[in-house]
Amino acid sequence: MLVAADKFKGSLTAVEVAERVTAGLRRVLPDLEVEALPVADGGDGTVAAAVAAGFERREVRVAGPLGDEVTAAFALREGTAVVEMAEASGLQRLPAGVFAPLTASTYGSGELLRAALDAGARTIVFGVGGSATTDGGAGMLSALGARFLDAAGEPVPPGGGGLAELATADLSGLDPRLAEIELVLASDVDNPLTGPKGAPAVYGPQKGASPEDVAALDSALAHFAKVLQAPAGPKAAEYAASPGAGAAGGIGYGALLLGARFRPGIEVMLDVLGFAPALDRADLVITGEGSLDEQTLHGKAPAGVAAAARAADKDVVAVCGRLALPPQTLGRAGFRRAYPLTDAEPDVAKCIAEAGPILERVAERIAKDFLT
Numbered sequence: 001m002l003v004a005a006d007k008f009k010g011s012l013t014a015v016e017v018a019e020r021v022t023a024g025l026r027r028v029l030p031d032l033e034v035e036a037l038p039v040a041d042g043g044d045g046t047v048a049a050a051v052a053a054g055f056e057r058r059e060v061r062v063a064g065p066l067g068d069e070v071t072a073a074f075a076l077r078e079g080t081a082v083v084e085m086a087e088a089s090g091l092q093r094l095p096a097g098v099f100a101p102l103t104a105s106t107y108g109s110g111e112l113l114r115a116a117l118d119a120g121a122r123t124i125v126f127g128v129g130g131s132a133t134t135d136g137g138a139g140m141l142s143a144l145g146a147r148f149l150d151a152a153g154e155p156v157p158p159g160g161g162g163l164a165e166l167a168t169a170d171l172s173g174l175d176p177r178l179a180e181i182e183l184v185l186a187s188d189v190d191n192p193l194t195g196p197k198g199a200p201a202v203y204g205p206q207k208g209a210s211p212e213d214v215a216a217l218d219s220a221l222a223h224f225a226k227v228l229q230a231p232a233g234p235k236a237a238e239y240a241a242s243p244g245a246g247a248a249g250g251i252g253y254g255a256l257l258l259g260a261r262f263r264p265g266i267e268v269m270l271d272v273l274g275f276a277p278a279l280d281r282a283d284l285v286i287t288g289e290g291s292l293d294e295q296t297l298h299g300k301a302p303a304g305v306a307a308a309a310r311a312a313d314k315d316v317v318a319v320c321g322r323l324a325l326p327p328q329t330l331g332r333a334g335f336r337r338a339y340p341l342t343d344a345e346p347d348v349a350k351c352i353a354e355a356g357p358i359l360e361r362v363a364e365r366i367a368k369d370f371l372t
């Protein structure tokens with residue numbers, strides 16, 4: 001039995017989901033062998049999943065999205081670092097109720113990457129998603145040595161809004177170690193930088209951007225990519241249209257400029273976490289996340305787990321807080337069945353407040369349905 005689920009956002013971490021599911025299964029089958037492999041898609045929870053899989057946790061003081069110092073972690077094992085941008089620049093780093101769509105910066109994510117280089121990483125898996133920022137990765141690039149100046153030769157203000165004032169970009173001071181390592185962009189989405197499917201239009205509103213902010217950010221990011229053609233050549237424009245450039249407010253674009261290779265985050269993480277050998281040992285896989293919905297099918301962790309398990313001819317069931325997919329759609333995505341918490345407890349508020357014990361009851365039910 002393999003439990004490979006993501007977090008239930010706002011209620012349970014991926015590690016807690018695995019613990020609760022295991023406890024519920026073992027109440028029915030005390031001797032059941034259960035392997036727990038918490039998973040993540042590159043967004044928040046990615047470092048925690050790597051640490052649960054045996055990576056060492058390293059903490060660093062870096063700038064948060066508003067410039068204040070925060071303690072952020074990356075994970076390291078045998079020359080491979082897992083760096084999660086949300087640790088430094090995620091929505092979780094903003095005070096409750098505060099958004100800064102125009103000014104939030106990814107500078108701290110660049111500091112985290114630098115810390116991973118300092119620690120000797122030869123491969124960096126850069127997990128992106130869950131960001132508070134829409135700055136095209138300008139802050140991150142600045143922390144790594146790039147310079148972005150206005151017409152008066154002064155650094156542009158932090159955040160995507162400030163890029164409207166950009167006159168010259170200088171990439172010559174970028175940390176030379178970046179050219180010697182493998183950088184993998186592990187992204188939760190494949191949007192381009194700008195346009196109707198770009199970072200500001202699709203993900204700006206969840207960071208507090210008004211329609212006017214979205215328009216301003218879209219034009220500032222397009223301008224950013226144009227100015228970058230001077231130091232970076234035509235690839236600055238090509239990358240803007242590439243899949244993943246629009247991830248995490250366009251930090252994907254900045255990462256591509258650094259030579260990163262784009263891969264869907266869940267695929268990268270399943271490799272990094274050692275999912276394939278764990279799957280070999282399992283007969284049934286339990287995956288899941290807080291809300292199982294249309295977004296799940298577009299590259300989120302449970303869909304990646306289900307696809308990999310189905311390819312290996314293993315049964316997969318899902319647990320979730322909320323289920324918004326019909327059985328046929330679940331079947332097509334490779335799930336035998338999904339078990340929302342609301343099956344065990346109809347009161348949604350209780351499902352959120354007492355997710356752990358309710359998940360244990362759901363897992364008991366799975367044990368009875370599939371294992372007895």
Ligand SMILES: O=C(O)[C@H](O)CO
Binds near residue numbers: 043189246248249
């Ligand atoms: O951070 C974001 O903008 C979203 O998670 C998409 O990457």
